[in-house]
Amino acid sequence: MYFCGENKITDLKTNFKQIKEKVIETILMLSSATTSITVVLIVFFLFIEGVGVFNKKPIEEGFLLAVHPSNTIKKLEPAQIKDIFDKKITNWSALGGKNEPIVPFRTEDITEFYSEEELGENFEHFPEKIDEYVSKTPGVIAFFSEKYKSNNFHGRELDINKITVREFLSGEEWFPTAHPVAQMGVKPLILGTLWVSFGAILIALPIGLAAAIYLSEIARKRTRNFLKPLIELLAGIPSVVYGFFGLVVIVPLVQDVFNLPVGETGLAGSIVLAIMALPTIITISEDAMNNTPRAMKEASLALGASHWQTIYKVVIPYSASGITAGAILGIGRAIGETMAVLMVTGNAAVIPHTLLAPVRTIPATIAAELGEAASGGMHYKALFALGCILFIITFCINMLVEVVTHRNSHKKH
Amino acid sequence: MKKENRLAKVKRRNQSIAFGLFQLISYSIVALLFIILAFIVIKGFSVISWEFITEMPKEGMTQGGIYPAIIGTLCLVLGSMLFAFPVGVLAAIYMNEYVKDGWGKKIIKQMTNNLAGVPSIVFGLFGMALFVNKLEFGDSLLAGSLTLGLLVLPVVIRTTEESLKAVDDTFRHASLALGASKWQTTSRVVLPIAFPNILTGLILSIGRVSGETAPILFTVAAYFLPKLPTSIFDQAMALPYHLYVISTSGTNIEASRAMAYGTALILIIIVLVSNLLANALRKYFGKKVKMN
Numbered sequence: 001m002y003f004c005g006e007n008k009i010t011d012l013k014t015n016f017k018q019i020k021e022k023v024i025e026t027i028l029m030l031s032s033a034t035t036s037i038t039v040v041l042i043v044f045f046l047f048i049e050g051v052g053v054f055n056k057k058p059i060e061e062g063f064l065l066a067v068h069p070s071n072t073i074k075k076l077e078p079a080q081i082k083d084i085f086d087k088k089i090t091n092w093s094a095l096g097g098k099n100e101p102i103v104p105f106r107t108e109d110i111t112e113f114y115s116e117e118e119l120g121e122n123f124e125h126f127p128e129k130i131d132e133y134v135s136k137t138p139g140v141i142a143f144f145s146e147k148y149k150s151n152n153f154h155g156r157e158l159d160i161n162k163i164t165v166r167e168f169l170s171g172e173e174w175f176p177t178a179h180p181v182a183q184m185g186v187k188p189l190i191l192g193t194l195w196v197s198f199g200a201i202l203i204a205l206p207i208g209l210a211a212a213i214y215l216s217e218i219a220r221k222r223t224r225n226f227l228k229p230l231i232e233l234l235a236g237i238p239s240v241v242y243g244f245f246g247l248v249v250i251v252p253l254v255q256d257v258f259n260l261p262v263g264e265t266g267l268a269g270s271i272v273l274a275i276m277a278l279p280t281i282i283t284i285s286e287d288a289m290n291n292t293p294r295a296m297k298e299a300s301l302a303l304g305a306s307h308w309q310t311i312y313k314v315v316i317p318y319s320a321s322g323i324t325a326g327a328i329l330g331i332g333r334a335i336g337e338t339m340a341v342l343m344v345t346g347n348a349a350v351i352p353h354t355l356l357a358p359v360r361t362i363p364a365t366i367a368a369e370l371g372e373a374a375s376g377g378m379h380y381k382a383l384f385a386l387g388c389i390l391f392i393i394t395f396c397i398n399m400l401v402e403v404v405t406h407r408n409s410h411k412k413h
Numbered sequence: 414m415k416k417e418n419r420l421a422k423v424k425r426r427n428q429s430i431a432f433g434l435f436q437l438i439s440y441s442i443v444a445l446l447f448i449i450l451a452f453i454v455i456k457g458f459s460v461i462s463w464e465f466i467t468e469m470p471k472e473g474m475t476q477g478g479i480y481p482a483i484i485g486t487l488c489l490v491l492g493s494m495l496f497a498f499p500v501g502v503l504a505a506i507y508m509n510e511y512v513k514d515g516w517g518k519k520i521i522k523q524m525t526n527n528l529a530g531v532p533s534i535v536f537g538l539f540g541m542a543l544f545v546n547k548l549e550f551g552d553s554l555l556a557g558s559l560t561l562g563l564l565v566l567p568v569v570i571r572t573t574e575e576s577l578k579a580v581d582d583t584f585r586h587a588s589l590a591l592g593a594s595k596w597q598t599t600s601r602v603v604l605p606i607a608f609p610n611i612l613t614g615l616i617l618s619i620g621r622v623s624g625e626t627a628p629i630l631f632t633v634a635a636y637f638l639p640k641l642p643t644s645i646f647d648q649a650m651a652l653p654y655h656l657y658v659i660s661t662s663g664t665n666i667e668a669s670r671a672m673a674y675g676t677a678l679i680l681i682i683i684v685l686v687s688n689l690l691a692n693a694l695r696k697y698f699g700k701k702v703k704m705n
Binding site: 017020021024025027028029031032033034035036038039041042045046049207210211213214215218219227229230231233234236237238239240241242243244245247248249275278282306307308309332335336337338339342343363366367370371375383384387390391394395397398402 | 424425427428431432434435436438439440442443445446449452453499500501503504505506507508511512520521523524525526527528530531532533534535536537538539541542543546547563566567570594595596617620621623624625626627630631653654656657660661670673677680681684685688692
């Protein structure tokens, strides 16, 4: 009897222990799922908001565009509307309509045609006057708020095309706050990002490679142990400090050396990014070089090759994939870098033709504009779409690194 | 024979030129580090005073101190670590001690790598969409801390995993052989041995968090807020954002340059101290563990 009870207690104890173990394991599992969940959530939120760009008309909420009822044009592209209001297109015939000069009209222009008394003290006659003006001007294209649209409006509302993915990617103008229609072409931003990043890699790769070779193959162990932590320390300096250093040192330097009107250029961005990418490139390529089997190096030396010949005929080819991985990761860092680039590149959203002019990158655009974009608006969504593009680019880069290093590890076995 | 001699000479000359060049480049990189550090230390040293770190900004941020920014950054570091440290360590324990090699582990690993590769500005976008707008935390310390916490989570996981891997398997086997359960083995044997290295990782991620700007731009950072946060739902100033503001878009950029140097110096000091501390800890405990 007594014996049996003790058995029960031990049973209970082991049961309790087992349950405790299970609970702990579940907690651990949930914790390790956090990163996966976060990645999924990031994708979800980025794309939910970003896709919104393509579901909305790029005209300001509550506003409309109207033409004279006799006008044959039914639909216009955002870029065409911008050109009209910039007076670059001046005749409807250029858009396939009648041969008639275009008369752009904005709400505030009404005061040129009607006196204050006619419009009323509180603008209460605005709707009828706008209607009157639109119906008597055959070439008009009017941009005004929906609250000024009279009940028996005679003009015809223009349909504005939604932005397509292709237009978004290939559009050459980025004026998300433009009136009357926002211009959402991200080509200059994508090109700006790529230019600055590749410029950075062009600078950083040879330097980084040389340093990696020195650290891994040439330097004595003591020198290496002294230099490596210092180089890694470069990676620890916050990007905003790099941006500040670039702003007060590199920007004036670039301006002086190349005799430019402004020093805030793509080149300044590339230099700062190159400094920031160096530790990544050096650490990863050095690791790869260190993995070269000793026997291979010794075989090369035994055949009479010099130390230098051994390095570039044996060590570098052997660690090529590691070096590639380092370079790709360096590009990835450069593409995603925000603050330093924002502070030194001048942020002009034009298609870059030279690194000696201001450029604007995707991360810098998001950082500079999100604060001003109304939550849920077209601009806000466009910035999330930019975030999607950035995410996709960096995701692909990570995958590429994975593939490259994976191939390397296969080679070794 | 003569020809061979000449060849050997050329070979040796090429080699010494190349080696000399590589050495020069390596030392130049280190020199660059010292130039950046020296530049900011020299320019910023005269600015730093007791008032600078204990007073509110004044006169459109051209005078006074950066007290609220320091406090804000401390709060953010604390908040993000309160989230990232436990979650990261538990996740690493699961990955290293519990889960067996297989596709599940591969997926978790890959996702952690992917998260580490996400640009910081995308974390900012995400934090704004989820914490600020969806969960309606508003621009707050809570939203900023969680965003930063997610950002450093992969770092914490990776360093913890490495520390756990460094623990010799014989410890685990011995403990399990004595009848200890998996969790008992992990919590009483493995973790204490790995603890110093985990701590090192924690300190390094503190350095990382305190310098990040992009993720806090839209989740917590205030342009100018001359008071301290009183709850986790308050906005706060932060050192890196403050540096960005006063060096690019302050009311008077020239006049606030001195303040910018001072702020940059404080940031650098935080990063340097956390790096040195981490290294010292690693060395100190490294010896101790070996002696045991």
